[in-house]
Amino acid sequence: MKNCEYQQIDPRALSVSPLSAQSHTEKKDQRPRRKWEVFPGKNRFFCDGRLILARQSGVLPLTLGLIVVTCGLFFAFDCPFLVKHLTVFIPVIGAALFVFVVISLLRTSFTDPGILPRATPDEAADIERQIDTSGSSTYRPPPRTKEILINQQVVKLKYCFTCKMFRPPRTSHCSLCDNCVERFDHHCPWVGNCVGKRNYRFFYSFIISLSFLTSFIFGCVIAHITLRSQAGKSLVQAIQESPASVVELVICFFSIWSILGLSGFHTYLVASNLTTNEDIKGSWSGKRGSEESGNPYSYNNIITNCCVTLCGPVPPSLIDRRGFVPPDEVIPAASSASEMELPHFSAKNDVNMCTQSTKDVLERMVNSGSQTLCSPGTPKTTPLVQELPGTAAPSPEPPPSAGCPGLLDSRCPFFSRSSEKDSLHSINPAFRLASPSPSLTRTAVTLNGAADVGFMPLHPGSARDEAP
Amino acid sequence: MATEFHNLQELRRSASLANKVFIQRDYSEGTACRFQTKFPSELESRIERTLFEDTVKTLNTFYAEAEKIGGQSYLEGCLACATAYLIFLCMETRYEKVLKKIAKYIQEQNEKIYAPRGLLITDPIERGMRVIEVSIYEDRGSSGSSSGSSSVSVSTAR
Numbered sequence: 001m002k003n004c005e006y007q008q009i010d011p012r013a014l015s016v017s018p019l020s021a022q023s024h025t026e027k028k029d030q031r032p033r034r035k036w037e038v039f040p041g042k043n044r045f046f047c048d049g050r051l052i053l054a055r056q057s058g059v060l061p062l063t064l065g066l067i068v069v070t071c072g073l074f075f076a077f078d079c080p081f082l083v084k085h086l087t088v089f090i091p092v093i094g095a096a097l098f099v100f101v102v103i104s105l106l107r108t109s110f111t112d113p114g115i116l117p118r119a120t121p122d123e124a125a126d127i128e129r130q131i132d133t134s135g136s137s138t139y140r141p142p143p144r145t146k147e148i149l150i151n152q153q154v155v156k157l158k159y160c161f162t163c164k165m166f167r168p169p170r171t172s173h174c175s176l177c178d179n180c181v182e183r184f185d186h187h188c189p190w191v192g193n194c195v196g197k198r199n200y201r202f203f204y205s206f207i208i209s210l211s212f213l214t215s216f217i218f219g220c221v222i223a224h225i226t227l228r229s230q231a232g233k234s235l236v237q238a239i240q241e242s243p244a245s246v247v248e249l250v251i252c253f254f255s256i257w258s259i260l261g262l263s264g265f266h267t268y269l270v271a272s273n274l275t276t277n278e279d280i281k282g283s284w285s286g287k288r289g290s291e292e293s294g295n296p297y298s299y300n301n302i303i304t305n306c307c308v309t310l311c312g313p314v315p316p317s318l319i320d321r322r323g324f325v326p327p328d329e330v331i332p333a334a335s336s337a338s339e340m341e342l343p344h345f346s347a348k349n350d351v352n353m354c355t356q357s358t359k360d361v362l363e364r365m366v367n368s369g370s371q372t373l374c375s376p377g378t379p380k381t382t383p384l385v386q387e388l389p390g391t392a393a394p395s396p397e398p399p400p401s402a403g404c405p406g407l408l409d410s411r412c413p414f415f416s417r418s419s420e421k422d423s424l425h426s427i428n429p430a431f432r433l434a435s436p437s438p439s440l441t442r443t444a445v446t447l448n449g450a451a452d453v454g455f456m457p458l459h460p461g462s463a464r465d466e467a468p
Numbered sequence: 469m470a471t472e473f474h475n476l477q478e479l480r481r482s483a484s485l486a487n488k489v490f491i492q493r494d495y496s497e498g499t500a501c502r503f504q505t506k507f508p509s510e511l512e513s514r515i516e517r518t519l520f521e522d523t524v525k526t527l528n529t530f531y532a533e534a535e536k537i538g539g540q541s542y543l544e545g546c547l548a549c550a551t552a553y554l555i556f557l558c559m560e561t562r563y564e565k566v567l568k569k570i571a572k573y574i575q576e577q578n579e580k581i582y583a584p585r586g587l588l589i590t591d592p593i594e595r596g597m598r599v600i601e602v603s604i605y606e607d608r609g610s611s612g613s614s615s616g617s618s619s620v621s622v623s624t625a626r
Binding site: 099148297312 | 488489490493495496497498499534535536537541542544545546549552553554556561562563564567593594595596597598599601
């Protein structure tokens with residue numbers, strides 16, 4: 001029985017191919033692209049890559065709007081009265097708190113939370129070689145885990161099928177942003193971004209300062225209404241004179257409960273060096289005696305834990321958003337190849353969208369249970385398969401070919417698309433499923449060369465399963 | 469072969485990439501950045517074990533220094549918090565300073581030790597701090613023909 005193995009592509013052989021030569025000249029005409037433009041995750045970038053946000057900004061505008069409106073009403077209606085009757089420091093403190101809150105919020109929203117870049121094809125192939133994949137008769141591979149010892153405690157590292165690497169400890173894959181995030185806490189819709197290693201301290205200072213701000217405004221508004229009603233007027237009259245205060249009171253009253261609760265919860269997390277994700281999943285508590293002995297990352301000292309989490313060094317962003325894509329990895333030339341070789345891809349020029357949809361098709365086909373590994377703990381986990389495959393994805397049931405089992409056929413075409421220049425081809429079908437950034441240029445070449453059963457309609461005469 | 473590659477550019481131009489070895493992270497002491505010092509078998513014929521281990525150990529020391537939690541990092545953190553983190557716009561953090569030192573060190577090691585042996589170390593920051601990638605180059609003229617012929621036959625046998 002022939003297998004669907006593919007030859008390693010020699011980069012020098014590719015350089016003489018006419019197809020890549022043509023795309024090469026096209027690449028030179030295009031300006032060098034920055035890495036954020038080809039970023040595979042679901043993120044949005046502003047200011048030429050300086051600011052990063054999740055694709056779904058959630059309720060960030062609402063959060064900002066509420067804060068600005070409440071503070072605006074406070075400064076406009078309550079402060080004049082309070083300055084006259086109490087002290088001038090009230091608007092000063094209010095302004096300082098407001099500025100701090102807004103800056104913390106914006107920093108939380110627009111900072112890279114600690115996204116891990118996806119593994120290069122070489123790395124993925126190397127990892128796969130180290131995993132024993134022999135003898136797997138089921139199409140769905142077993143979830144891949146690796147056990148390591150951290151501070152004499154066994155920790156399981158899971159393999160992320162999207163990012164094609166073993167996730168470091170405390171890293172989790174956010175399904176909303178489609179990224180692995182280091183020290184993943186949670187995806188916060190109020191902030192419109194994930195909260196992870198790099199922006200946790202901003203998030204914490206945001207909620208603490210917001211607690212102070214809401215409490216401060218609440219207290220000031222109460223004082224305002226009390227003072228007004230004390231000057232010989234009734235409460236109702238006082239409220240009628242200053243209706244904005246009621247609005248502020250209502251907003252602050254409902255916010256205080258949730259914000260103070262959240263602050264308390266996160267203070268507890270900081271003190272015990274836990275993440276929301278770990279706390280929700282009960283990774284360390286409940287299995288062992290006390291939480292402190294269970295958590296291998298804790299320093300067993302509240303002060304140390306707090307200092308480490310909030311005042312520790314901030315690692316730089318690993319995704320290098322503003323760096324330039326190296327010329328040999330430029331993807332956009334694939335559009336020319338796609339028009340020539342794969343006419344049914346012309347509907348979608350965006351390569352990433354294409355593979356995303358293809359990946360979704362595969363995920364649906366192949367029991368998406370394995371993908372649940374990639375999205376634990378996000379409170380608002382959306383369905384794994386969000387996009388329809390669209391017209392661009394090739395049919396998942398290509399005509400049967402001699403030598404390959406029926407189901408493997410459907411994966412072979414997607415596999416070839418995942419190859420990049422220097423990569424060793426993956427033998428294991430599981431590793432072909434979630435390939436984020438293909439290079440269609442190479443696909444075109446592999447189509448010419450190795451057999452591609454998925455594109456049978458185009459190349460009916462092509463030989464298949466080239467064995468050397 | 470040691471005399472053929474005078475600098476890294478020449479190495480890249482005249483040699484072809486044969487293989488890549490990945491040194492993975494060592495998590496035995498927590499999530500701090502450390503790389504395994506185990507000597508990979510693919511490099512046994514290319515470089516002395518001590519040289520390689522020294523490089524990795526020095527890199528580990530650099531990363532430990534960057535992530536060290538002490539007086540200076542606390543000061544930096546508190547100052548940043550007090551200025552609503554705006555200070556990061558004008559000041560370079562200690563981590564970034566150490567990363568620059570690491571980049572310089574890797575460049576120096578490549579030029580002095582690894583390029584003459586047909587190897588190249590990629591800065592881990594370019595791989596998301598997951599691995600140290602060591603590229604093994606073969607001389608283009610000597611070993612190219614065998615692997616070239618098989619792929620040529622693949623591409624022509626349509």
